Amino acid sequence: MAKTKANQLRHEPKSASTPAPSKKSSGKKKMKSPSRTPASPDKSNRSNSRLNESGIKKRKWKAGTKALREIRFYQRTDHKLIPKLSFCRLVKELLSNAVGGGSEQLRIQTYALDALQEAAESFMVRFFEESNLCAIHAKRVTLMPKDMQLLKALKYDCEL
Numbered sequence: 001m002a003k004t005k006a007n008q009l010r011h012e013p014k015s016a017s018t019p020a021p022s023k024k025s026s027g028k029k030k031m032k033s034p035s036r037t038p039a040s041p042d043k044s045n046r047s048n049s050r051l052n053e054s055g056i057k058k059r060k061w062k063a064g065t066k067a068l069r070e071i072r073f074y075q076r077t078d079h080k081l082i083p084k085l086s087f088c089r090l091v092k093e094l095l096s097n098a099v100g101g102g103s104e105q106l107r108i109q110t111y112a113l114d115a116l117q118e119a120a121e122s123f124m125v126r127f128f129e130e131s132n133l134c135a136i137h138a139k140r141v142t143l144m145p146k147d148m149q150l151l152k153a154l155k156y157d158c159e160l
Helices: 005-011 041-047 065-076 084-099 110-137 145-154
Strands: none
Touching: 084 110, 110 145
16 A cells, blocks of 8 residues: 555654755844943933832832722721820810810810710711712812812711
8 A cells, every 4th residue: 555645744754854844034134123232320220219128129009009908907997096195185175275265174084085086086987988979979089178068068067
């Protein structure tokens, strides 16, 4: 049985001495990229500015990623957002102004101060959330004073 020539070419392994078929050239020559000169010191500093001490490139986060991470952190925690001592000074100042600014020092219990701080922070957080909804309704991402003024006029009867 004689094998056909096409069958022989298909099944027989190629020898190392037979040349591989050459590709046709398109006629266009590839241009070499111009050799670059070393960057000036000020340019190299600019490109390496995002490197940390170990030489690893710092990650560039998208805008707002850090803010979202902080929001999630503060939603998980239950500690006070305003420092206790500064809130205490504010309350004492408001109490002295309400009494008439006399030399008499008013005292407040720590449990009452804690309850007042919890209520104030809860009010402020809710107020900012609703003001943010007003900004989103206006197709903005930035919270502006006019959002807070609108919310105050619509919902709250307080002075800000």
